[in-house]
Amino acid sequence: MIDFPSTLLITSILGALLAGFACSTTGAFVVRMNLSSIGYLMSHAAFAGAAFGLMISIDPIIGAIFFSFGISLVLGPLAEKARLESNIVIGFLFSFMIALAFIFLNFIPGTAASARALRILWGSIFSVSTTDLFLLSIFSFIIIVFVVIFYKELIAIMFNRKLAESSGVNTRLYYFAVLFLTGIAVSLSIRIVGGLLVFALIINPTSTAYQFFFDFKKIFIFSPIIGIVSCLVGFWLSLISDFPIGASIVLISAIVFTIAIIFSPKRKKGKSKIKKVLA
Amino acid sequence: MKKNSNLIELVNIETVYEGERLPVIYDVNLKVEPGEFISIIGPNGAGKTTLLETINGLLTYSKGKGFVFGKEIKKHKSEIRKEIGYVIQNFEMDPLAPFLCKDIVMSGRTGKIGTFRFARKKDWDKVWYSMGLVGMIDFANRPIGKLSGGEFQKILLSRALAQNPKLLLLDEPFSNLDYASRKQVETLLNRIHEKNNITILIVSHDLNFVPSRCKRIIVLEHGKIIMDGSREKILKSEIINSIFNGNGGKI
Incomplete structure (x- = not known):
């Protein structure tokens, strides 16, 4: 294990913790709304943005954030408009983003x-x-406020969008908001x-939390907890093993998910009580 | 604001889906008075669901004028929807879906409670009341994905009732249900109509399940209302017989 200055260590731990929180909280929506491929999109938008940043000689992270922000803003309206x-x-x-990235890289x-x-x-x-x-902290605060204030609307939409609309919820607005927040969560966590x-x-x-709970409230609580723990353990694994940080975090979260699937009470077969009664 | 006693008034309504040329429903004229219980019947693709969704504004009509509670549908969509309970056609539910029945019933009140407001005791009282009305109070803490077709239908009905609606729109509430569950839902609808005096519009393709309190039947075919009259008159008519064509009472 390598020795690090404590401030660097604290900053890194906080970074892992906040990224874990931000990504896994928005994950609760993404999984339920079947938007899992949004992660690919945002990361490649960020990649294209970084390439663009380097091309015009600015900090690549600024380019990355700018691009993924932009994409998260247009994604919802574009899907609505194209009726896809x-x-x-x-x-x-x-x-499209990959194509742009390669063009930028060329220059x-x-x-x-x-x-x-x-x-x-x-x-x-x-x-x-x-x-x-600082940005991740502000975002985490915003996402908590968003979930608390709009919990009932979000539950209604995630159950059935048409039914939610029919009870007077402006589902489009919340849908865009979820896409946008996910985009921001990704762009802020990408450096980590x-x-x-x-x-x-x-x-x-979120998929791990899904294995254990039928109540969405609990998924909102446990998804970030699992995300934070995965990030911290992954960070520790990276320190002791010299694995890349991202890979370690994903490795841990994948292991946790696999264990969850094996032990999920939702997947266990119920034990028949009839025999006992008959006996 | 239009002043008359009609709860629903549709005048020459035509609804076209975006990107389509032909209207799904056209020349629809309909007047519904408060407290009526109406069955809308017709073959698949006749425009039954489109008619319901034009009434609650989920679909926008392209021609004519539509009023619900005396308010023009186009202009007062979200306001109107808060007073309309809607039960959509039975849909597939993921058995692992992380929602409890009570939360789904509560979600019916979302619009009524309003943005930036939280559910209060009176909202939960309404949830318990409507779950009790459909006999599902014991299912409050059960996961929604684990219910049978009939139980799920009753939860959707109770979700619509929790809204305390003036108007109830039901899209094929008997589909995917076995005989016993159909009977239960039918009895339930009769009871709700009798007890709460709600106006009910029910879309169905099965003449055997026109609830007994339903006194008026509307027949829809190829997007047009071809018959509208009393239950007795419609059920005895020749046209109905020719449409049903000895098909076991199903269109």
Whole structure:
């Protein structure tokens, strides 16, 4: 294990904790609304953004955040306008973003700079700055307020969008908001977990929580807890094993998910009581 | 605001789906008075669901004028919807879905409670009352995905009732139900109509299950109302016989 200055260690731990919280809380919506491919899209939008940033000689992270913000803003309205499933629009934008990224990369002088753009896809927790922490904290606060205030609307929409609309909920607005918040969660966490692996952090903790609970309230509580624990344990694993941070976090969350599937009470067969009665 | 006694008034309504040329329903004229119990019957694709969803504003009509509670549907969509309970056609529910029955019933009150407001005791009282009305109070803490077709239908009905609606729109409430469950839901609808005096519009393709309190039947075919009259008159008519064509009472 390598020795790190304590401030760097604390910043990194906080970064892992906040990214775990942000991604897995938005994951609760993403999993239920079948939007799992949004993670791919956002990470590649960020990649294209980073390449763009390098091309015009600005910080690649600024480009990455700018692009994923932009995509999360247009995704909802575009899916509505085109009258297509969100997943189709996500697929379309995903390939479009990769195409853009390659074009931008082509214009970046030297391989060193291209490698910087590619780093967006892998992530590094030690590059987390206090600004990142500040932004993630604000976002975490916003997402908590969003869930608490609009809990009843969100439950209604996640159960059935048409029924929610028929009881007087403006479902479009909430749908866009969820897409937008997920986009922000991804773009803020990308530096830590890396673009390629961030969607695992969105999906795995919620999917794990799904194995145990039938009450959505509990999923909202346990999904971030599982996300945070996965991030912290993954961080620790990365320190002791020298694995890349994003990969370690995903490895842990995948292990947790596998264990959850094996031990899920939802999947256990009920034991018949009839025999006992007859005996 | 239109002043008359009709709860629903549709004048020459035509509804076209986006991207389509032909209207799904057209020349629809309909007047419904408060407290009526109406069955809308017709073959698949006749426009029954479209008619219901034009009434609650989920679909926007392209021609004509529509009023519900004296308010124009287009202009007062969300306001009107708060007073309309809607039960959509039975849909597939993921057995692992993480929702409890009581939360689903409560979700019917979402619009009524309003944005930035939380459910209060009186909202929960309404939830318990409507769950009791359909005999599902013991299912309050059960997961929604674990219910049988009939139980799920009753929860959807109780969700609509929790809204305390003036108007209840039911889309094929008897589909996917066995005989016993159909009878139960039918009895339930009769009881709700008698007790709460709600106006009920029910879409069905099965003439054997026109609830006994339903006194008026509307027949829809190819997007047009072809018959509208009393239960006795419609059931005895030649046209109905020709449509049903000895098909076991099913269109």
